[in-house]
Amino acid sequence: MKHDFTELKLDRVTRRFAGAHGHAFAALNDLTLTIKRGEFICLLGPSGCGKSTALNCIAGLLPLSGGSIWLDEMRIDTLPPERRGFGMVFQNYALFPHMSVARNVGFGLRMRGVAAAEVAPRVARALKLVQLVGQEHKLPGQLSGGQQQRVAIARAIVIEPPLILMDEPLSNLDAKLRLETRSEIRRIHRELGRSTVYVTHDQDEALSLADRIVVMKDGVVQQIATPQEVYAQPANLHVARFMGYRNVLQLPVEREQDGRVMLGGGDIHLTGVRKQPLDGSHACVAIRPEEIVVGDGPNGVNTIVGRVDNVEYCGRDSLLDLVTTSGTTLHVRAGGHVAMGDYLRVHVPVERALVYPSEAAVS
Amino acid sequence: MSATASLSRAPFDRALLLVVPAAAFMLLLFVYPFLYGLGLSFEPKEGGALGNYKHFFTTDNLWPTIWTTLRLALPATLINVGLALPIAYKMRVKTRYQRWVTTILVVPITLGTVLIAQGALTYFGPRGWLSQTLQLFHIYDGPIRLTHNYWGVLISLVISGFPFAFLLILSYITGIDPVLARAAATLGADRAAQFRHIYLPLLAPGLAMCFCLAFVQAFSVFPSAVLLGSPAGPTRVISIAAYEAAFEQYDYSLASAIAMIMGFVQLVIVAAVLSMRNLFYRGPVVGGKG
Numbered sequence: 001m002k003h004d005f006t007e008l009k010l011d012r013v014t015r016r017f018a019g020a021h022g023h024a025f026a027a028l029n030d031l032t033l034t035i036k037r038g039e040f041i042c043l044l045g046p047s048g049c050g051k052s053t054a055l056n057c058i059a060g061l062l063p064l065s066g067g068s069i070w071l072d073e074m075r076i077d078t079l080p081p082e083r084r085g086f087g088m089v090f091q092n093y094a095l096f097p098h099m100s101v102a103r104n105v106g107f108g109l110r111m112r113g114v115a116a117a118e119v120a121p122r123v124a125r126a127l128k129l130v131q132l133v134g135q136e137h138k139l140p141g142q143l144s145g146g147q148q149q150r151v152a153i154a155r156a157i158v159i160e161p162p163l164i165l166m167d168e169p170l171s172n173l174d175a176k177l178r179l180e181t182r183s184e185i186r187r188i189h190r191e192l193g194r195s196t197v198y199v200t201h202d203q204d205e206a207l208s209l210a211d212r213i214v215v216m217k218d219g220v221v222q223q224i225a226t227p228q229e230v231y232a233q234p235a236n237l238h239v240a241r242f243m244g245y246r247n248v249l250q251l252p253v254e255r256e257q258d259g260r261v262m263l264g265g266g267d268i269h270l271t272g273v274r275k276q277p278l279d280g281s282h283a284c285v286a287i288r289p290e291e292i293v294v295g296d297g298p299n300g301v302n303t304i305v306g307r308v309d310n311v312e313y314c315g316r317d318s319l320l321d322l323v324t325t326s327g328t329t330l331h332v333r334a335g336g337h338v339a340m341g342d343y344l345r346v347h348v349p350v351e352r353a354l355v356y357p358s359e360a361a362v363s
Numbered sequence: 364m365s366a367t368a369s370l371s372r373a374p375f376d377r378a379l380l381l382v383v384p385a386a387a388f389m390l391l392l393f394v395y396p397f398l399y400g401l402g403l404s405f406e407p408k409e410g411g412a413l414g415n416y417k418h419f420f421t422t423d424n425l426w427p428t429i430w431t432t433l434r435l436a437l438p439a440t441l442i443n444v445g446l447a448l449p450i451a452y453k454m455r456v457k458t459r460y461q462r463w464v465t466t467i468l469v470v471p472i473t474l475g476t477v478l479i480a481q482g483a484l485t486y487f488g489p490r491g492w493l494s495q496t497l498q499l500f501h502i503y504d505g506p507i508r509l510t511h512n513y514w515g516v517l518i519s520l521v522i523s524g525f526p527f528a529f530l531l532i533l534s535y536i537t538g539i540d541p542v543l544a545r546a547a548a549t550l551g552a553d554r555a556a557q558f559r560h561i562y563l564p565l566l567a568p569g570l571a572m573c574f575c576l577a578f579v580q581a582f583s584v585f586p587s588a589v590l591l592g593s594p595a596g597p598t599r600v601i602s603i604a605a606y607e608a609a610f611e612q613y614d615y616s617l618a619s620a621i622a623m624i625m626g627f628v629q630l631v632i633v634a635a636v637l638s639m640r641n642l643f644y645r646g647p648v649v650g651g652k653g
Contacts, residue, residue: 301442
């Protein structure tokens with residue numbers, strides 16, 4: 001067991017399961033990723049995308065069907081979990097119900113044969129880090145969900161693992177607690193500087209926590225990039241949809257020039273930025289509701305007129321459904337007072353209309 | 364009227380009436396016969412109220428039956444629980460063979476004690492298959508006496524008691540969230556340590572319960588002690604003494620006293636085991652929100 005490393009390398013990690021009719025299907029397909037020391041990586045995707053499978057493969061809880069995992073020069077995918085020494089935080093906490101908080105946290109140290117005199121101060125330090133001082137002698141069943149999750153985090157970090165694995169640790173907490181614990185996880189990561197792999201289906205969590213995000217779908221990596229890049233420049237239409245590009249319009253391609261694409265059909269004419277090579281006569285434009293601006297574009301470019309069909313009041317602004325005369329619906333975020341039935345002129349900046357090959361052509 | 368006031372004078376919950384049949388059943392078929400027997404045991408044919416008990420503890424073919432029965436029931440229970448634990452632990456994960464192994468292990472529960480005794484006589488007897496096989500291959504040429512003695516009864520108690528202990532422990536083990544063992548593994552616990560630190564402490568209360576039930580079952584051994592043992596000698600268990608008093612000497616009063624003593628011994632052992640159970644954690648066996 002190493003306490004530190006420079007690089008953790010996943011090389012074409014694949015995991016197949018037996019499917020319904022005896023066919024093997026790949027829950028995880030050729031995941032290649034290099035995690036640097038101290039990095040916070042989020043595996044992001046909808047349920048069933050293979051993100052938890054990837055985490056369990058790294059932890060050693062699932063054997064690989066193909067590929068290898070390297071901790072610097074040491075191959076670790078053949079080691080059982082107890083010899084990898086990674087700390088793991090489980091979705092349902094997995095605290096030992098018969099042990100006190102202190103004994104739960106100290107478990108990993110005792111298993112490592114750390115002297116009893118050293119266990120107590122290290123447990124105390126870990127509990128202080130997760131702000132649970134004074135709860136040492138309680139059983140997990142006597143704690144709230146948020147406290148239990150913090151015990152689970154303390155239990156994983158007290159062994160000073162080279163890598164911390166977190167499997168949707170916040171999904172069982174209520175909205176307020178989720179935000180608090182999220183900041184907590186960020187703070188602990190900053191203080192300890194331990195490499196972390198964090199699995200989530202929540203894009204906000206991934207954006208706020210990660211140094212790099214791995215977006216996955218059907219066991220295949222879609223994009224590996226910084227939060228800023230994944231947010232602003234999704235690699236494909238799937239990532240775009242997942243990152244909140246709610247408007248996806250399929251339109252005929254009119255012209256392509258210098259990475260700009262002009263598309264048009266009916267009452268909608270748009271110019272956007274090409275993100276992937278196009279094939280076929282049609283393409284998809286992906287636009288975020290909050291990047292649509294009320295008013296005409298410069299020289300009338302990318303201006304769309306529509307009637308307000310639905311208003312969801314959100315406090316700071318409202319989420320509108322705008323229906324054009326040809327019947328296309330556009331989701332728009334807009335401030336100020338807007339009433340149902342109003343006609344609204346909006347535009348989208350050219351560089352914020354992202355053009356991808358249409359879905360039929362992709363699949 | 365405030366809500367608390369109306370709550371404190373809640374109307375009679377008619378759902379409670381559903382308890383009546385079960386309560387009546389218990390009263391008629393258990394509590395009444397028990398109290399009747401208890402009363403009867405204090406009305407001996409001769410001597411004072413405690414005459415039967417004095418008789419039991421001063422007669423040489425009566426009081427040693429407690430020891431004889433314990434000598435059979437305790438080892439049989441320990442063997443059953445001790446064997447069932449590792450096998451059930453192995454069977455906790457679903458495999459291709461799990462269903463078959465479980466079925467085979469549980470089959471004896473469907474046989475009555477008399478059938479088991481009959482089978483054991485032909486299998487373990489001096490001219491039985493076991494004996495013949497061992498002698499055929501010259502593994503053991505001496506006489507094999509596994510019936511009509513202590514061993515015959517012990518074997519029969521293991522055969523009839525094991526499936527029961529196995530099923531009980533299996534249900535306890537599968538109730539333990541396997542994620543706990545995986546969490547322990549990521550914290551450095553190998554398989555042995557996972558069993559020792561996670562499964563065993565969480566199973567302890569269930570094991571105690573299983574021990575009690577298996578023990579009570581074994582302690583009241585009767586048919587196999589007669590059919591497979593030597594009911595006049597080393598396997599003269601306490602239930603045989605009670606049977607003789609009731610149906611050979613027609614002394615129901617003495618028989619009741621023996622039954623009371625039998626119940627008391629069981630109660631002492633069960634109370635001792637269950638009080639040890641209190642030393643262990645007895646809450647739900649999952650690791651957090653499910």
